[in-house]
Amino acid sequence: MPRYAMVIDLQRCVGCGACSIACRNENNVPEGIYWSNKITETVGTFPNVRYHYIPTLCNHCEYAPCVRGCPTKAMHKLDNGITMHDPKKCIGCKYCEFNCPYGVIYFNWKEPHQFWKNNKVLFKGGTSSPREEVEKVGAEKTPYFNPERGATLPANRPKGVVEKCTFCDHRVSKGLLPTCVEACPANARIFGDIKDPDSDVAKLLGKFRPFRLREQLGTNPHIFYIRDFNPAQYRPTKGGI
Amino acid sequence: MSEKKGLYGIWLVVLGIAILIGLYTALKIFIQGHGLFNTNDVIIWSLPLGVYIFLALTSSGLTLLAGVPLVLMVKKYEPFAKRLVFLAIATLLGAFVAIGLELGSVENMFWILFSPNFSSPIWWMGFIYSVELLVLIVKFWRMHKGDWHSGFSNALGVISFLLALIAPLMIGSVFGITESRVTYFGSMMSVYSLVLGLLSGTALFLLYSTIFHRVTGNGAVERQTPLYNEFTVIFAYVAGIAVVLSLVKFAIESASTVPEFLVYHKFEHAFGAWQGFHFEVLLGLFLPFVLLLIPSVRKSMGGKAVTSALILVGTLMMHMEILLAGQSHPVGPKAEQYPAFISYFPSIWEWLVFVFALAVMLLLYTLGERYLKLAEAPQ
Ligand code: SF4
Ligand code: SF4
Secondary structure: OOOEEEEEEOOOOOOOOHHHHHHHHHHOOOOOOOOOEEEEEEEEEOOEEEEEEEEEOOOOOOOOHHHHHOOOOOEEEOOOOOEEEOOOOOOOOOHHHHHOOOOOOEEOOOOOOHHHHOOOOOOOOOOOOHHHHHHHHOOOOOOOOOHHHHHOOOOOOOOOOEEOOOOOHHHHOOOOOOHHHHHOOOOOEEEEEOOOOOOHHHHHHHHOOOEOOOHHHOOOOOEEEEOOOOOOOOOOOOOOO | OHHHHHHHHHHHHHHHHHHHHHHHHHHHHHHHOHHHOOOOOOOOOOHHHHHHHHHHHHHHHHHHHHHHHHOOOOHHHHHHHHHHHHHHHHHHHHHHHHHHHHOOOHHHOOHHHHOOOOOOHHHHHHHHHHHHHHHHHHHHHHHHOOOOOOHHHHHHHHHHHHHHHHHHHHHHHHHHOOOOOHHHOOOHHHHHHHHHHHHHHHHHHHHHHHHHHHHHOOOHHHHOHHHHHHHHHHHHHHHHHHHHHHHHHHHHHHHOOOHHHHHHHHOOOOOOEEOOEEHHHHHHHHHHHHHHOOHHHHHOHHHHHHHHHHHHHHHHHHHHHHHHHOOOOOOHHHHHOOOOOOOOOOOHHHHHHHHHHHHHHHHHHHHHHHHOOOOOOOO
16 A cells, blocks of 8 residues: 655745645635645845745644544544545534644635625626526536545535545545646646655655654654755855954 | 512523523524634634533532532532532533534534544543433432432442543643644643632532522521531632642743743733733632632632632633633644734624523523422431
8 A cells, every 4th residue: 555645845846826726626625725725934134035935735644633633533544644534524623623733624614615606796797696607617616616526525515524635535546646746837746655665755755855844743744845945146154253 | 489489480581581592593503604603713712612611621520529428428518419410410511502512513423423533532521521411410310319329329429420530631631632732731731621620610519509598598508508618618729729730830831932832921812811911810710719718708608609700700711711822823824824813702603602501501500409409418
C-alpha cells in the first residue's frame, strides 16, 4: 500500500493561487471554506522587506489529532495515509477543527452555496440570476458543480458537518494526481508514494532538507516544503559596528 | 396560601414560556444551522458549549456531594441525599439540552454507539455522562422506593460517585490534550475542571436550599442549619483550592512569553475580563472566598446565598473565559481570512439556548420538589 505525501517546492511556487482555484472547482468547496489555502508573511522593516508565501492544505498527518479526537471515527485514516472524512458519521461537534494544529478544517455553519439560490438579476433582461444559471446548466447547487467529487464523499456537503482536503482521494484512486498538483503551472507541487524510493517525492526529500509545519508537535505531517523563493543577491559582508 | 399558589402558577407559566421559546430556538437552529451563532472558524465553541461544561460539571459536583452520605456513609447528611441526586439529574439534563443544540448533526448521534472511537475524550465524556445519567436515575428510583442501602442501591451510589469523579477529568482532557492550543494547560485542565465542578455543585446546592427555604417557608432548612453550616465549610475549602489553582494559572499566564498566553494580557470581552483584569475571578471567586472566611457570613442564610450566587456566576464566566481565550486567534492559514485577534459576544440564539437549558433544569427542580419528596431520608 502506498503512503501518499506531497512536496511543495517554494522556489518554484509563484503564489498564483491556481491550486486553490482548481481545488474549489474540483471539490465544490463552498464560499468561506478553503481546502487549499496559504500562509503569507511580510518580513523586515521598510524599505528592507520581503514577502513569503507558503501554500497550505491538510497535512495528512500520520498521528493526526483530528482523527484521534473524533468521537465517531467520521475523521479517519485510509491505508494510503490520507486523512478522510465521512460526513454521514459526523455529529458536527467540531472537535477535529478545534484540534487540528494547522487550521485546515472548516465547519459548514449554514447551507453551503447559498449565493446560487439567489433569484435577483443584475440587469433585467440582460443578465441571469445565480439560480437561473444553476438551473440552465442542470447542476447541483453551483453552475461549476463537479459530480465526480461525489464518488467518495457527498459532492456537496450538508450544513452542520466539517470538511477539508482529501488529497483528491477520488482522483488518486483512479490513478490521477490531486487536482492542485495538475493545476500548478510551475510544477511546484510534487505528489507520490513516500515509501517508494524511486518516486519523485522520495528523491526530492533525499536531495533537499525539507521543513514541515509545526513539526515539534509530533503529528508527522506529510506535506514537505523544500527550498525557498529568494532571488535576492547581496554583497559579501562581515557586517560592522 | 393562595398567594403562594398564584406565585407557583406564575412561575410555571414563566418556565413554560421559556421552554416554548427554547423549542422554537431548537427548531430554528435545526433548520437554519449554526450560522445563527456568533461563531466562525476561529471561535468554534461558544456560549452553548460553555453552558454545557458548566452544567455538566455542576452535576458532577452535586453527585460527588451526594456521595458523602450515600458512599462515604456520613449518615447525618442523608436528609440532603435525595435532593442532591435529583438536582444532579436535572442539571445534567439541562447540560444535555445545551450540548444537543451545539452539535451540528444531532441526527448522526447514533454513530457514537455504532462507531465509537475509544481514543477520543469527547466520546468518553459523552459515554460517561450518559451512563451517569442512567445510573443516577435508577439510584433515585431506588431511593424513592425506600431502598437506600441495599447492595444494589449502594453499588449504584458507588458507580455514580466514581463516574462523577472521572467525567470532569474527561471534560478537562477534551481541552488538555489539544497540543495545538497551549493555553489549555495539559493535565491541569482536568484537575481544574474537577475542582470547579465540586465548587459550582456545592454553590448550586446551597443557593437552591436557601431559595427553597425562602420561597416555601419550609422550616426544615432552619432545623438543619448546623448541617448547612458544615456544607458551607466544605464550600469554603473547595473555593480555597480553586483560588490556589487560579493563582497558579495566573502566575503561568503572566510569566509566560509563549504568544498564545499573551492573549490573557489583552483579552477583552463580555465574560468578565476587562483592561487585563479578570473580574470574573475577582468577583466570582476571590471575593466570595474572602467572605466565606468570615464566620458570621458563613453562618447566615444571606451570606450563603450571596457567596454561592457569586460563585455560580463566576464559575460559568471562568469556563467561558478559558474556552474563548484558547480560540481567540486564528490557527495557521485562517489568519489570512480573519483578524489576528477575535472577540466574541453571544448572539440572541446562543442566549436562548442558555435560557432553554436553564428552563428545563428549573422546571425539573420545581416538579421534583412538588411530587418527589426530595427531603425524604431513611428511617
Ligand atoms: S493537518 Fe489537520 S486535518 Fe489534516 S491530518 Fe493533520 S490534524 Fe488532521
Ligand atoms: S466534527 Fe465530525 S469529523 Fe469532526 S470530530 Fe466531530 S464528529 Fe468527528
